[in-house]
Amino acid sequence: MAPESNDPASPAALTRKDFVSDQEVRWCPGCGDYAILAQVQKVLADLKLPRENYVFISGIGCSSRLPYYVNTYGFHTIHGRAPAIATGVKTYRPDLSVWVVTGDGDGLSIGGNHLMHALRRNVDLKILLFNNKIYGLTKGQYSPTSELGKKTKSTPAGSIDYPLHPLSFAVAVGATFIARSIDSDTNHLAWTLEQAGRHKGSAFVEIFQNCVIFNDDAFKDATDRSVRPDHTVLLEHGKPLIFGKEKNKGVRMKGFGFEAVDLGGNITEKDILVHDAKNPDPSYAFLLANMELPELPVPVGVFRSIEKPTYESMLHAQIAKAKQSQGEGDLRKILFDTETWSVTA
Amino acid sequence: MTKEIQEVKDVVIRFAGDSGDGMQLTGMQFTNTTAVLGNDFSTLPDYPAEIRAPAGSLPGVSAYQINFSSRDIRTPGDAPDVLVAMNPAALKTNLKDLKDGGMLIVNEDAFSETNLKKAGYAENPLGDRSLSKYEVYKIPITTLNANALKETPLSKKEAERCKNFYALGLMFWLYDRPYDVTISWIHDKFSKKPDVAQANELALKAGFHYGETAEIFRKHFRIPKAKLKPGVYRNITGNEATALGFVAASKLAGKPLFLASYPITPASDILHELSRHKNFGVQTLQMEDEIAAAGAALGASFAGGLGLTTTSGPGLALKSETINLAVMTELPLVIVDVQRGGPSTGLPTKTEQADLLQSLFGRNSESPVAVVAPATPSECFTMAIEAFRIAVTYMTPVIYLSDGYLANGSEPWLIPEPENLSPIAIKHPTDRTTFRPYARDERTLSRPWAIPGTPGLEHRIGGIEKANVTGNVSYDPANHDLMCRLRAEKIARIADDLPPLSIFGKPSGEVLVVGWGGTYGAITSAVEDLQKEGHEVSSVHLRYLNPLPKDLKEILSRFETIVVPELNLGQLSLLLRAKYLVDAHSLNKLQGQPFKVGEIIAGVKRFMTTKEVRQWPPNPTTRQAQPR
Numbered sequence A: 001m002a003p004e005s006n007d008p009a010s011p012a013a014l015t016r017k018d019f020v021s022d023q024e025v026r027w028c029p030g031c032g033d034y035a036i037l038a039q040v041q042k043v044l045a046d047l048k049l050p051r052e053n054y055v056f057i058s059g060i061g062c063s064s065r066l067p068y069y070v071n072t073y074g075f076h077t078i079h080g081r082a083p084a085i086a087t088g089v090k091t092y093r094p095d096l097s098v099w100v101v102t103g104d105g106d107g108l109s110i111g112g113n114h115l116m117h118a119l120r121r122n123v124d125l126k127i128l129l130f131n132n133k134i135y136g137l138t139k140g141q142y143s144p145t146s147e148l149g150k151k152t153k154s155t156p157a158g159s160i161d162y163p164l165h166p167l168s169f170a171v172a173v174g175a176t177f178i179a180r181s182i183d184s185d186t187n188h189l190a191w192t193l194e195q196a197g198r199h200k201g202s203a204f205v206e207i208f209q210n211c212v213i214f215n216d217d218a219f220k221d222a223t224d225r226s227v228r229p230d231h232t233v234l235l236e237h238g239k240p241l242i243f244g245k246e247k248n249k250g251v252r253m254k255g256f257g258f259e260a261v262d263l264g265g266n267i268t269e270k271d272i273l274v275h276d277a278k279n280p281d282p283s284y285a286f287l288l289a290n291m292e293l294p295e296l297p298v299p300v301g302v303f304r305s306i307e308k309p310t311y312e313s314m315l316h317a318q319i320a321k322a323k324q325s326q327g328e329g330d331l332r333k334i335l336f337d338t339e340t341w342s343v344t345a
Numbered sequence B: 001m002t003k004e005i006q007e008v009k010d011v012v013i014r015f016a017g018d019s020g021d022g023m024q025l026t027g028m029q030f031t032n033t034t035a036v037l038g039n040d041f042s043t044l045p046d047y048p049a050e051i052r053a054p055a056g057s058l059p060g061v062s063a064y065q066i067n068f069s070s071r072d073i074r075t076p077g078d079a080p081d082v083l084v085a086m087n088p089a090a091l092k093t094n095l096k097d098l099k100d101g102g103m104l105i106v107n108e109d110a111f112s113e114t115n116l117k118k119a120g121y122a123e124n125p126l127g128d129r130s131l132s133k134y135e136v137y138k139i140p141i142t143t144l145n146a147n148a149l150k151e152t153p154l155s156k157k158e159a160e161r162c163k164n165f166y167a168l169g170l171m172f173w174l175y176d177r178p179y180d181v182t183i184s185w186i187h188d189k190f191s192k193k194p195d196v197a198q199a200n201e202l203a204l205k206a207g208f209h210y211g212e213t214a215e216i217f218r219k220h221f222r223i224p225k226a227k228l229k230p231g232v233y234r235n236i237t238g239n240e241a242t243a244l245g246f247v248a249a250s251k252l253a254g255k256p257l258f259l260a261s262y263p264i265t266p267a268s269d270i271l272h273e274l275s276r277h278k279n280f281g282v283q284t285l286q287m288e289d290e291i292a293a294a295g296a297a298l299g300a301s302f303a304g305g306l307g308l309t310t311t312s313g314p315g316l317a318l319k320s321e322t323i324n325l326a327v328m329t330e331l332p333l334v335i336v337d338v339q340r341g342g343p344s345t346g347l348p349t350k351t352e353q354a355d356l357l358q359s360l361f362g363r364n365s366e367s368p369v370a371v372v373a374p375a376t377p378s379e380c381f382t383m384a385i386e387a388f389r390i391a392v393t394y395m396t397p398v399i400y401l402s403d404g405y406l407a408n409g410s411e412p413w414l415i416p417e418p419e420n421l422s423p424i425a426i427k428h429p430t431d432r433t434t435f436r437p438y439a440r441d442e443r444t445l446s447r448p449w450a451i452p453g454t455p456g457l458e459h460r461i462g463g464i465e466k467a468n469v470t471g472n473v474s475y476d477p478a479n480h481d482l483m484c485r486l487r488a489e490k491i492a493r494i495a496d497d498l499p500p501l502s503i504f505g506k507p508s509g510e511v512l513v514v515g516w517g518g519t520y521g522a523i524t525s526a527v528e529d530l531q532k533e534g535h536e537v538s539s540v541h542l543r544y545l546n547p548l549p550k551d552l553k554e555i556l557s558r559f560e561t562i563v564v565p566e567l568n569l570g571q572l573s574l575l576l577r578a579k580y581l582v583d584a585h586s587l588n589k590l591q592g593q594p595f596k597v598g599e600i601i602a603g604v605k606r607f608m609t610t611k612e613v614r615q616w617p618p619n620p621t622t623r624q625a626q627p628r
């Protein structure tokens, strides 16, 4: 695609508009992808990096079209492989801010292996998984996150695959930043994306995304405005897991798990779990990731955010060390520094 | 008493033993010393796929053959003059190759009842007359070695492990080579285990002195230096040369090399070698699979790097989707395929050259990529540089076809002076007023390589069809037609940059032998022998398989008969027939082994004496008549 004609402003002065490309956006009217795109563009401006330093890499699916619509460098690649390709980009050019856009089918089905390895290596990638619990682009087959019994064109009798929890998966493979947000919750989404953008290491964000065509209202139970306060809980580091329209409910430990309780009587705020996103023990994040309706509210926010050296920083440190101890590579040396013999005329 | 020395021109030795016996190491040490002495040589390691097949079993035999000479040689030799067999299984599997009257040196101690049984011998062959046509030396190597190491603190078992060095010492004496190169290697290698180093040194020297003093060998041999082109030489395997070629390409391009790979025999050594050169800025990533490896390499190319991925046949199959993405996005990417035997896992440690058609056509839709193939182990260096030169000049993936024979085989290499290598020119556009992602260079038709981080050049690429010039997503039928033709034409134009073919022999005549890849040595030697016999036979060797060199068509037309020896069932000949409408005859072998010179001579002669038109594809009876 041709570059935009507008001059790049200084990063500090960039606005959302600077990240809008000249390409016509072609999602179905009402698709949750529009809202996500808008927040992504806003956050890129807020992060205040030079526009040319952002790179968007995607796989295949409706969501994976997103890079075409963002006025930065972009690479729309092949089904499921974006994390691997992004690993190459980020490792080769650690100065770039690399974002991966993927869907639940793209990231967890065909690309599950690559997603796992990008996360466990802690490559500094911002991975946005648009979860609509369906295959959109191929017109409505069930996906790895679809619920058991889901009736689709490929499962007329109901799906018999147990669904995968994207966040438990991310915890299990050692992701250092794990978050969840909702397409329609603009402010929360922007805030979450910004946290991810500022994280040093692989950041994994699951975004509940509504596919109006093939899986409308898939997240209605949690995200519908009327029930959202009672059915979701906001995770904020250092704050108790209190939720409900009246802020009268909370989550507390029970045995090896959690339970939702009503505040009042002898249950006070002191009994409620205080969110610790920096807890190095993954079992806590795992329990959070598995919270489900109807017993527990659905958590949104940052589940986990811990510091670990990134893959590319360790690789480049090894290179720097090798250069320091062996000197800058000298071709003559590696060609000739071995058993050689001379032949004279 | 010093024994008589006889001068000989060339010798082929094969070391064979159990895979736990260190035969590859023995062979390589013999080679290194031979290199330093200034002989020309060529080697052929042959080892089982199992890391440790049951000791003493037939499938567990590991062998290493070296042909060394005072003359110019090109192959590891058709048949050994000397076979060193460390156990009955090694004897059983290798004896059929030994020349009649050849020298057979066996470790007599290993011919125990159990070992004989494991090798399927009913009688001890050392006791009967079955070996009478050979010059047999039965030497109790295990015992002699144990005696030599009595004083060392090593356990019996540890001491026994040194017996390959005892055998090596003996062979050093027999062929009049000094042992000091190996001794310094031993001390380097075992610097942390001085006891082991000392024991190996003792074993080596004891073997050497045994040859000198024991009353079994009456004479030994000397092979004078070869008359090679003046210069500084080293010994090099194909995989080493490939890796060093890529490091050189990175220097010549002034850009870090980025290798993402997934281990697979026989390509892994390239990953190993490149991982050692971090001080060149080489980034090596061991990815989760071949798909990821190709992806990461392409990601690095998109980001402006020299993206490289290395693999063998099964891995190439997995990479095809990414290669197609590189075709669509017109990004440089080098894919090394060190071909091995068979479809699927096949014969993982054996050689073959049957991935040519996969490289050319093994992807969905019209997907032209450049394909190159080195001809000798040392040429892997220059072809690796060539691969990147083509990739960045034409913005295309380039498949580099090596094979197991080239990869592991070694030969002397006249080391080039780095100053004499030509730089690889790379331009990254920066001018935002003129930049169009799919605008094309007039000559090469390549698009500009604009890289992330360049202000004002922000753009998006991907696998969906592109509009020419703008690079916008396009479903326009006419544009797709145009783009398919442009991509094909771009690859075809690489031929403008290729050197003319050199014909070995007369420029026209009765037979032209056309080869590609690692069969070069055997073909050239065979053609040379045929010429000496007075036959009108010439050969050309193809290093560029796509596009084919421009002068090939005309050269083919000057010969009556075209013969194409290949370690496959006729892939290049299929191509030549399709492209040039010539009656190219196939000479095929699929045994996991390289061609012998004799097989090619015999094969070519068949096509010379019978001039009737041959059937295509050859029927089984025709094939029967071919070398096996």
Ligand SMILES: Cc1ncc(C[n+]2csc(CCOP(=O)(O)OP(=O)(O)O)c2C)c(N)n1
Binding pocket: A060, A061, A062, A063, A064, A079, A102, A103, A104, A105, A106, A107, A130, A132, A134, A135, A136, A137, A138, A143
């Ligand atoms: C190798 C390969 N296999 C299959 C497809 C077809 N395909 C395209 S998108 C897709 C699923 C996308 O689902 P998801 O990731 O959930 O994205 P969505 O469209 O819902 O955003 C499939 C199966 C393809 N493009 N490539």
Ligand code: SF4
Binding pocket: A026, A027, A028, A030, A031, A032, A033, A062, A063, A132, A136, A137, A210, A211, A212, A213, A214
């Ligand atoms: S099919 Fe669904 S996910 Fe795809 S664009 Fe339409 S609404 Fe969005």
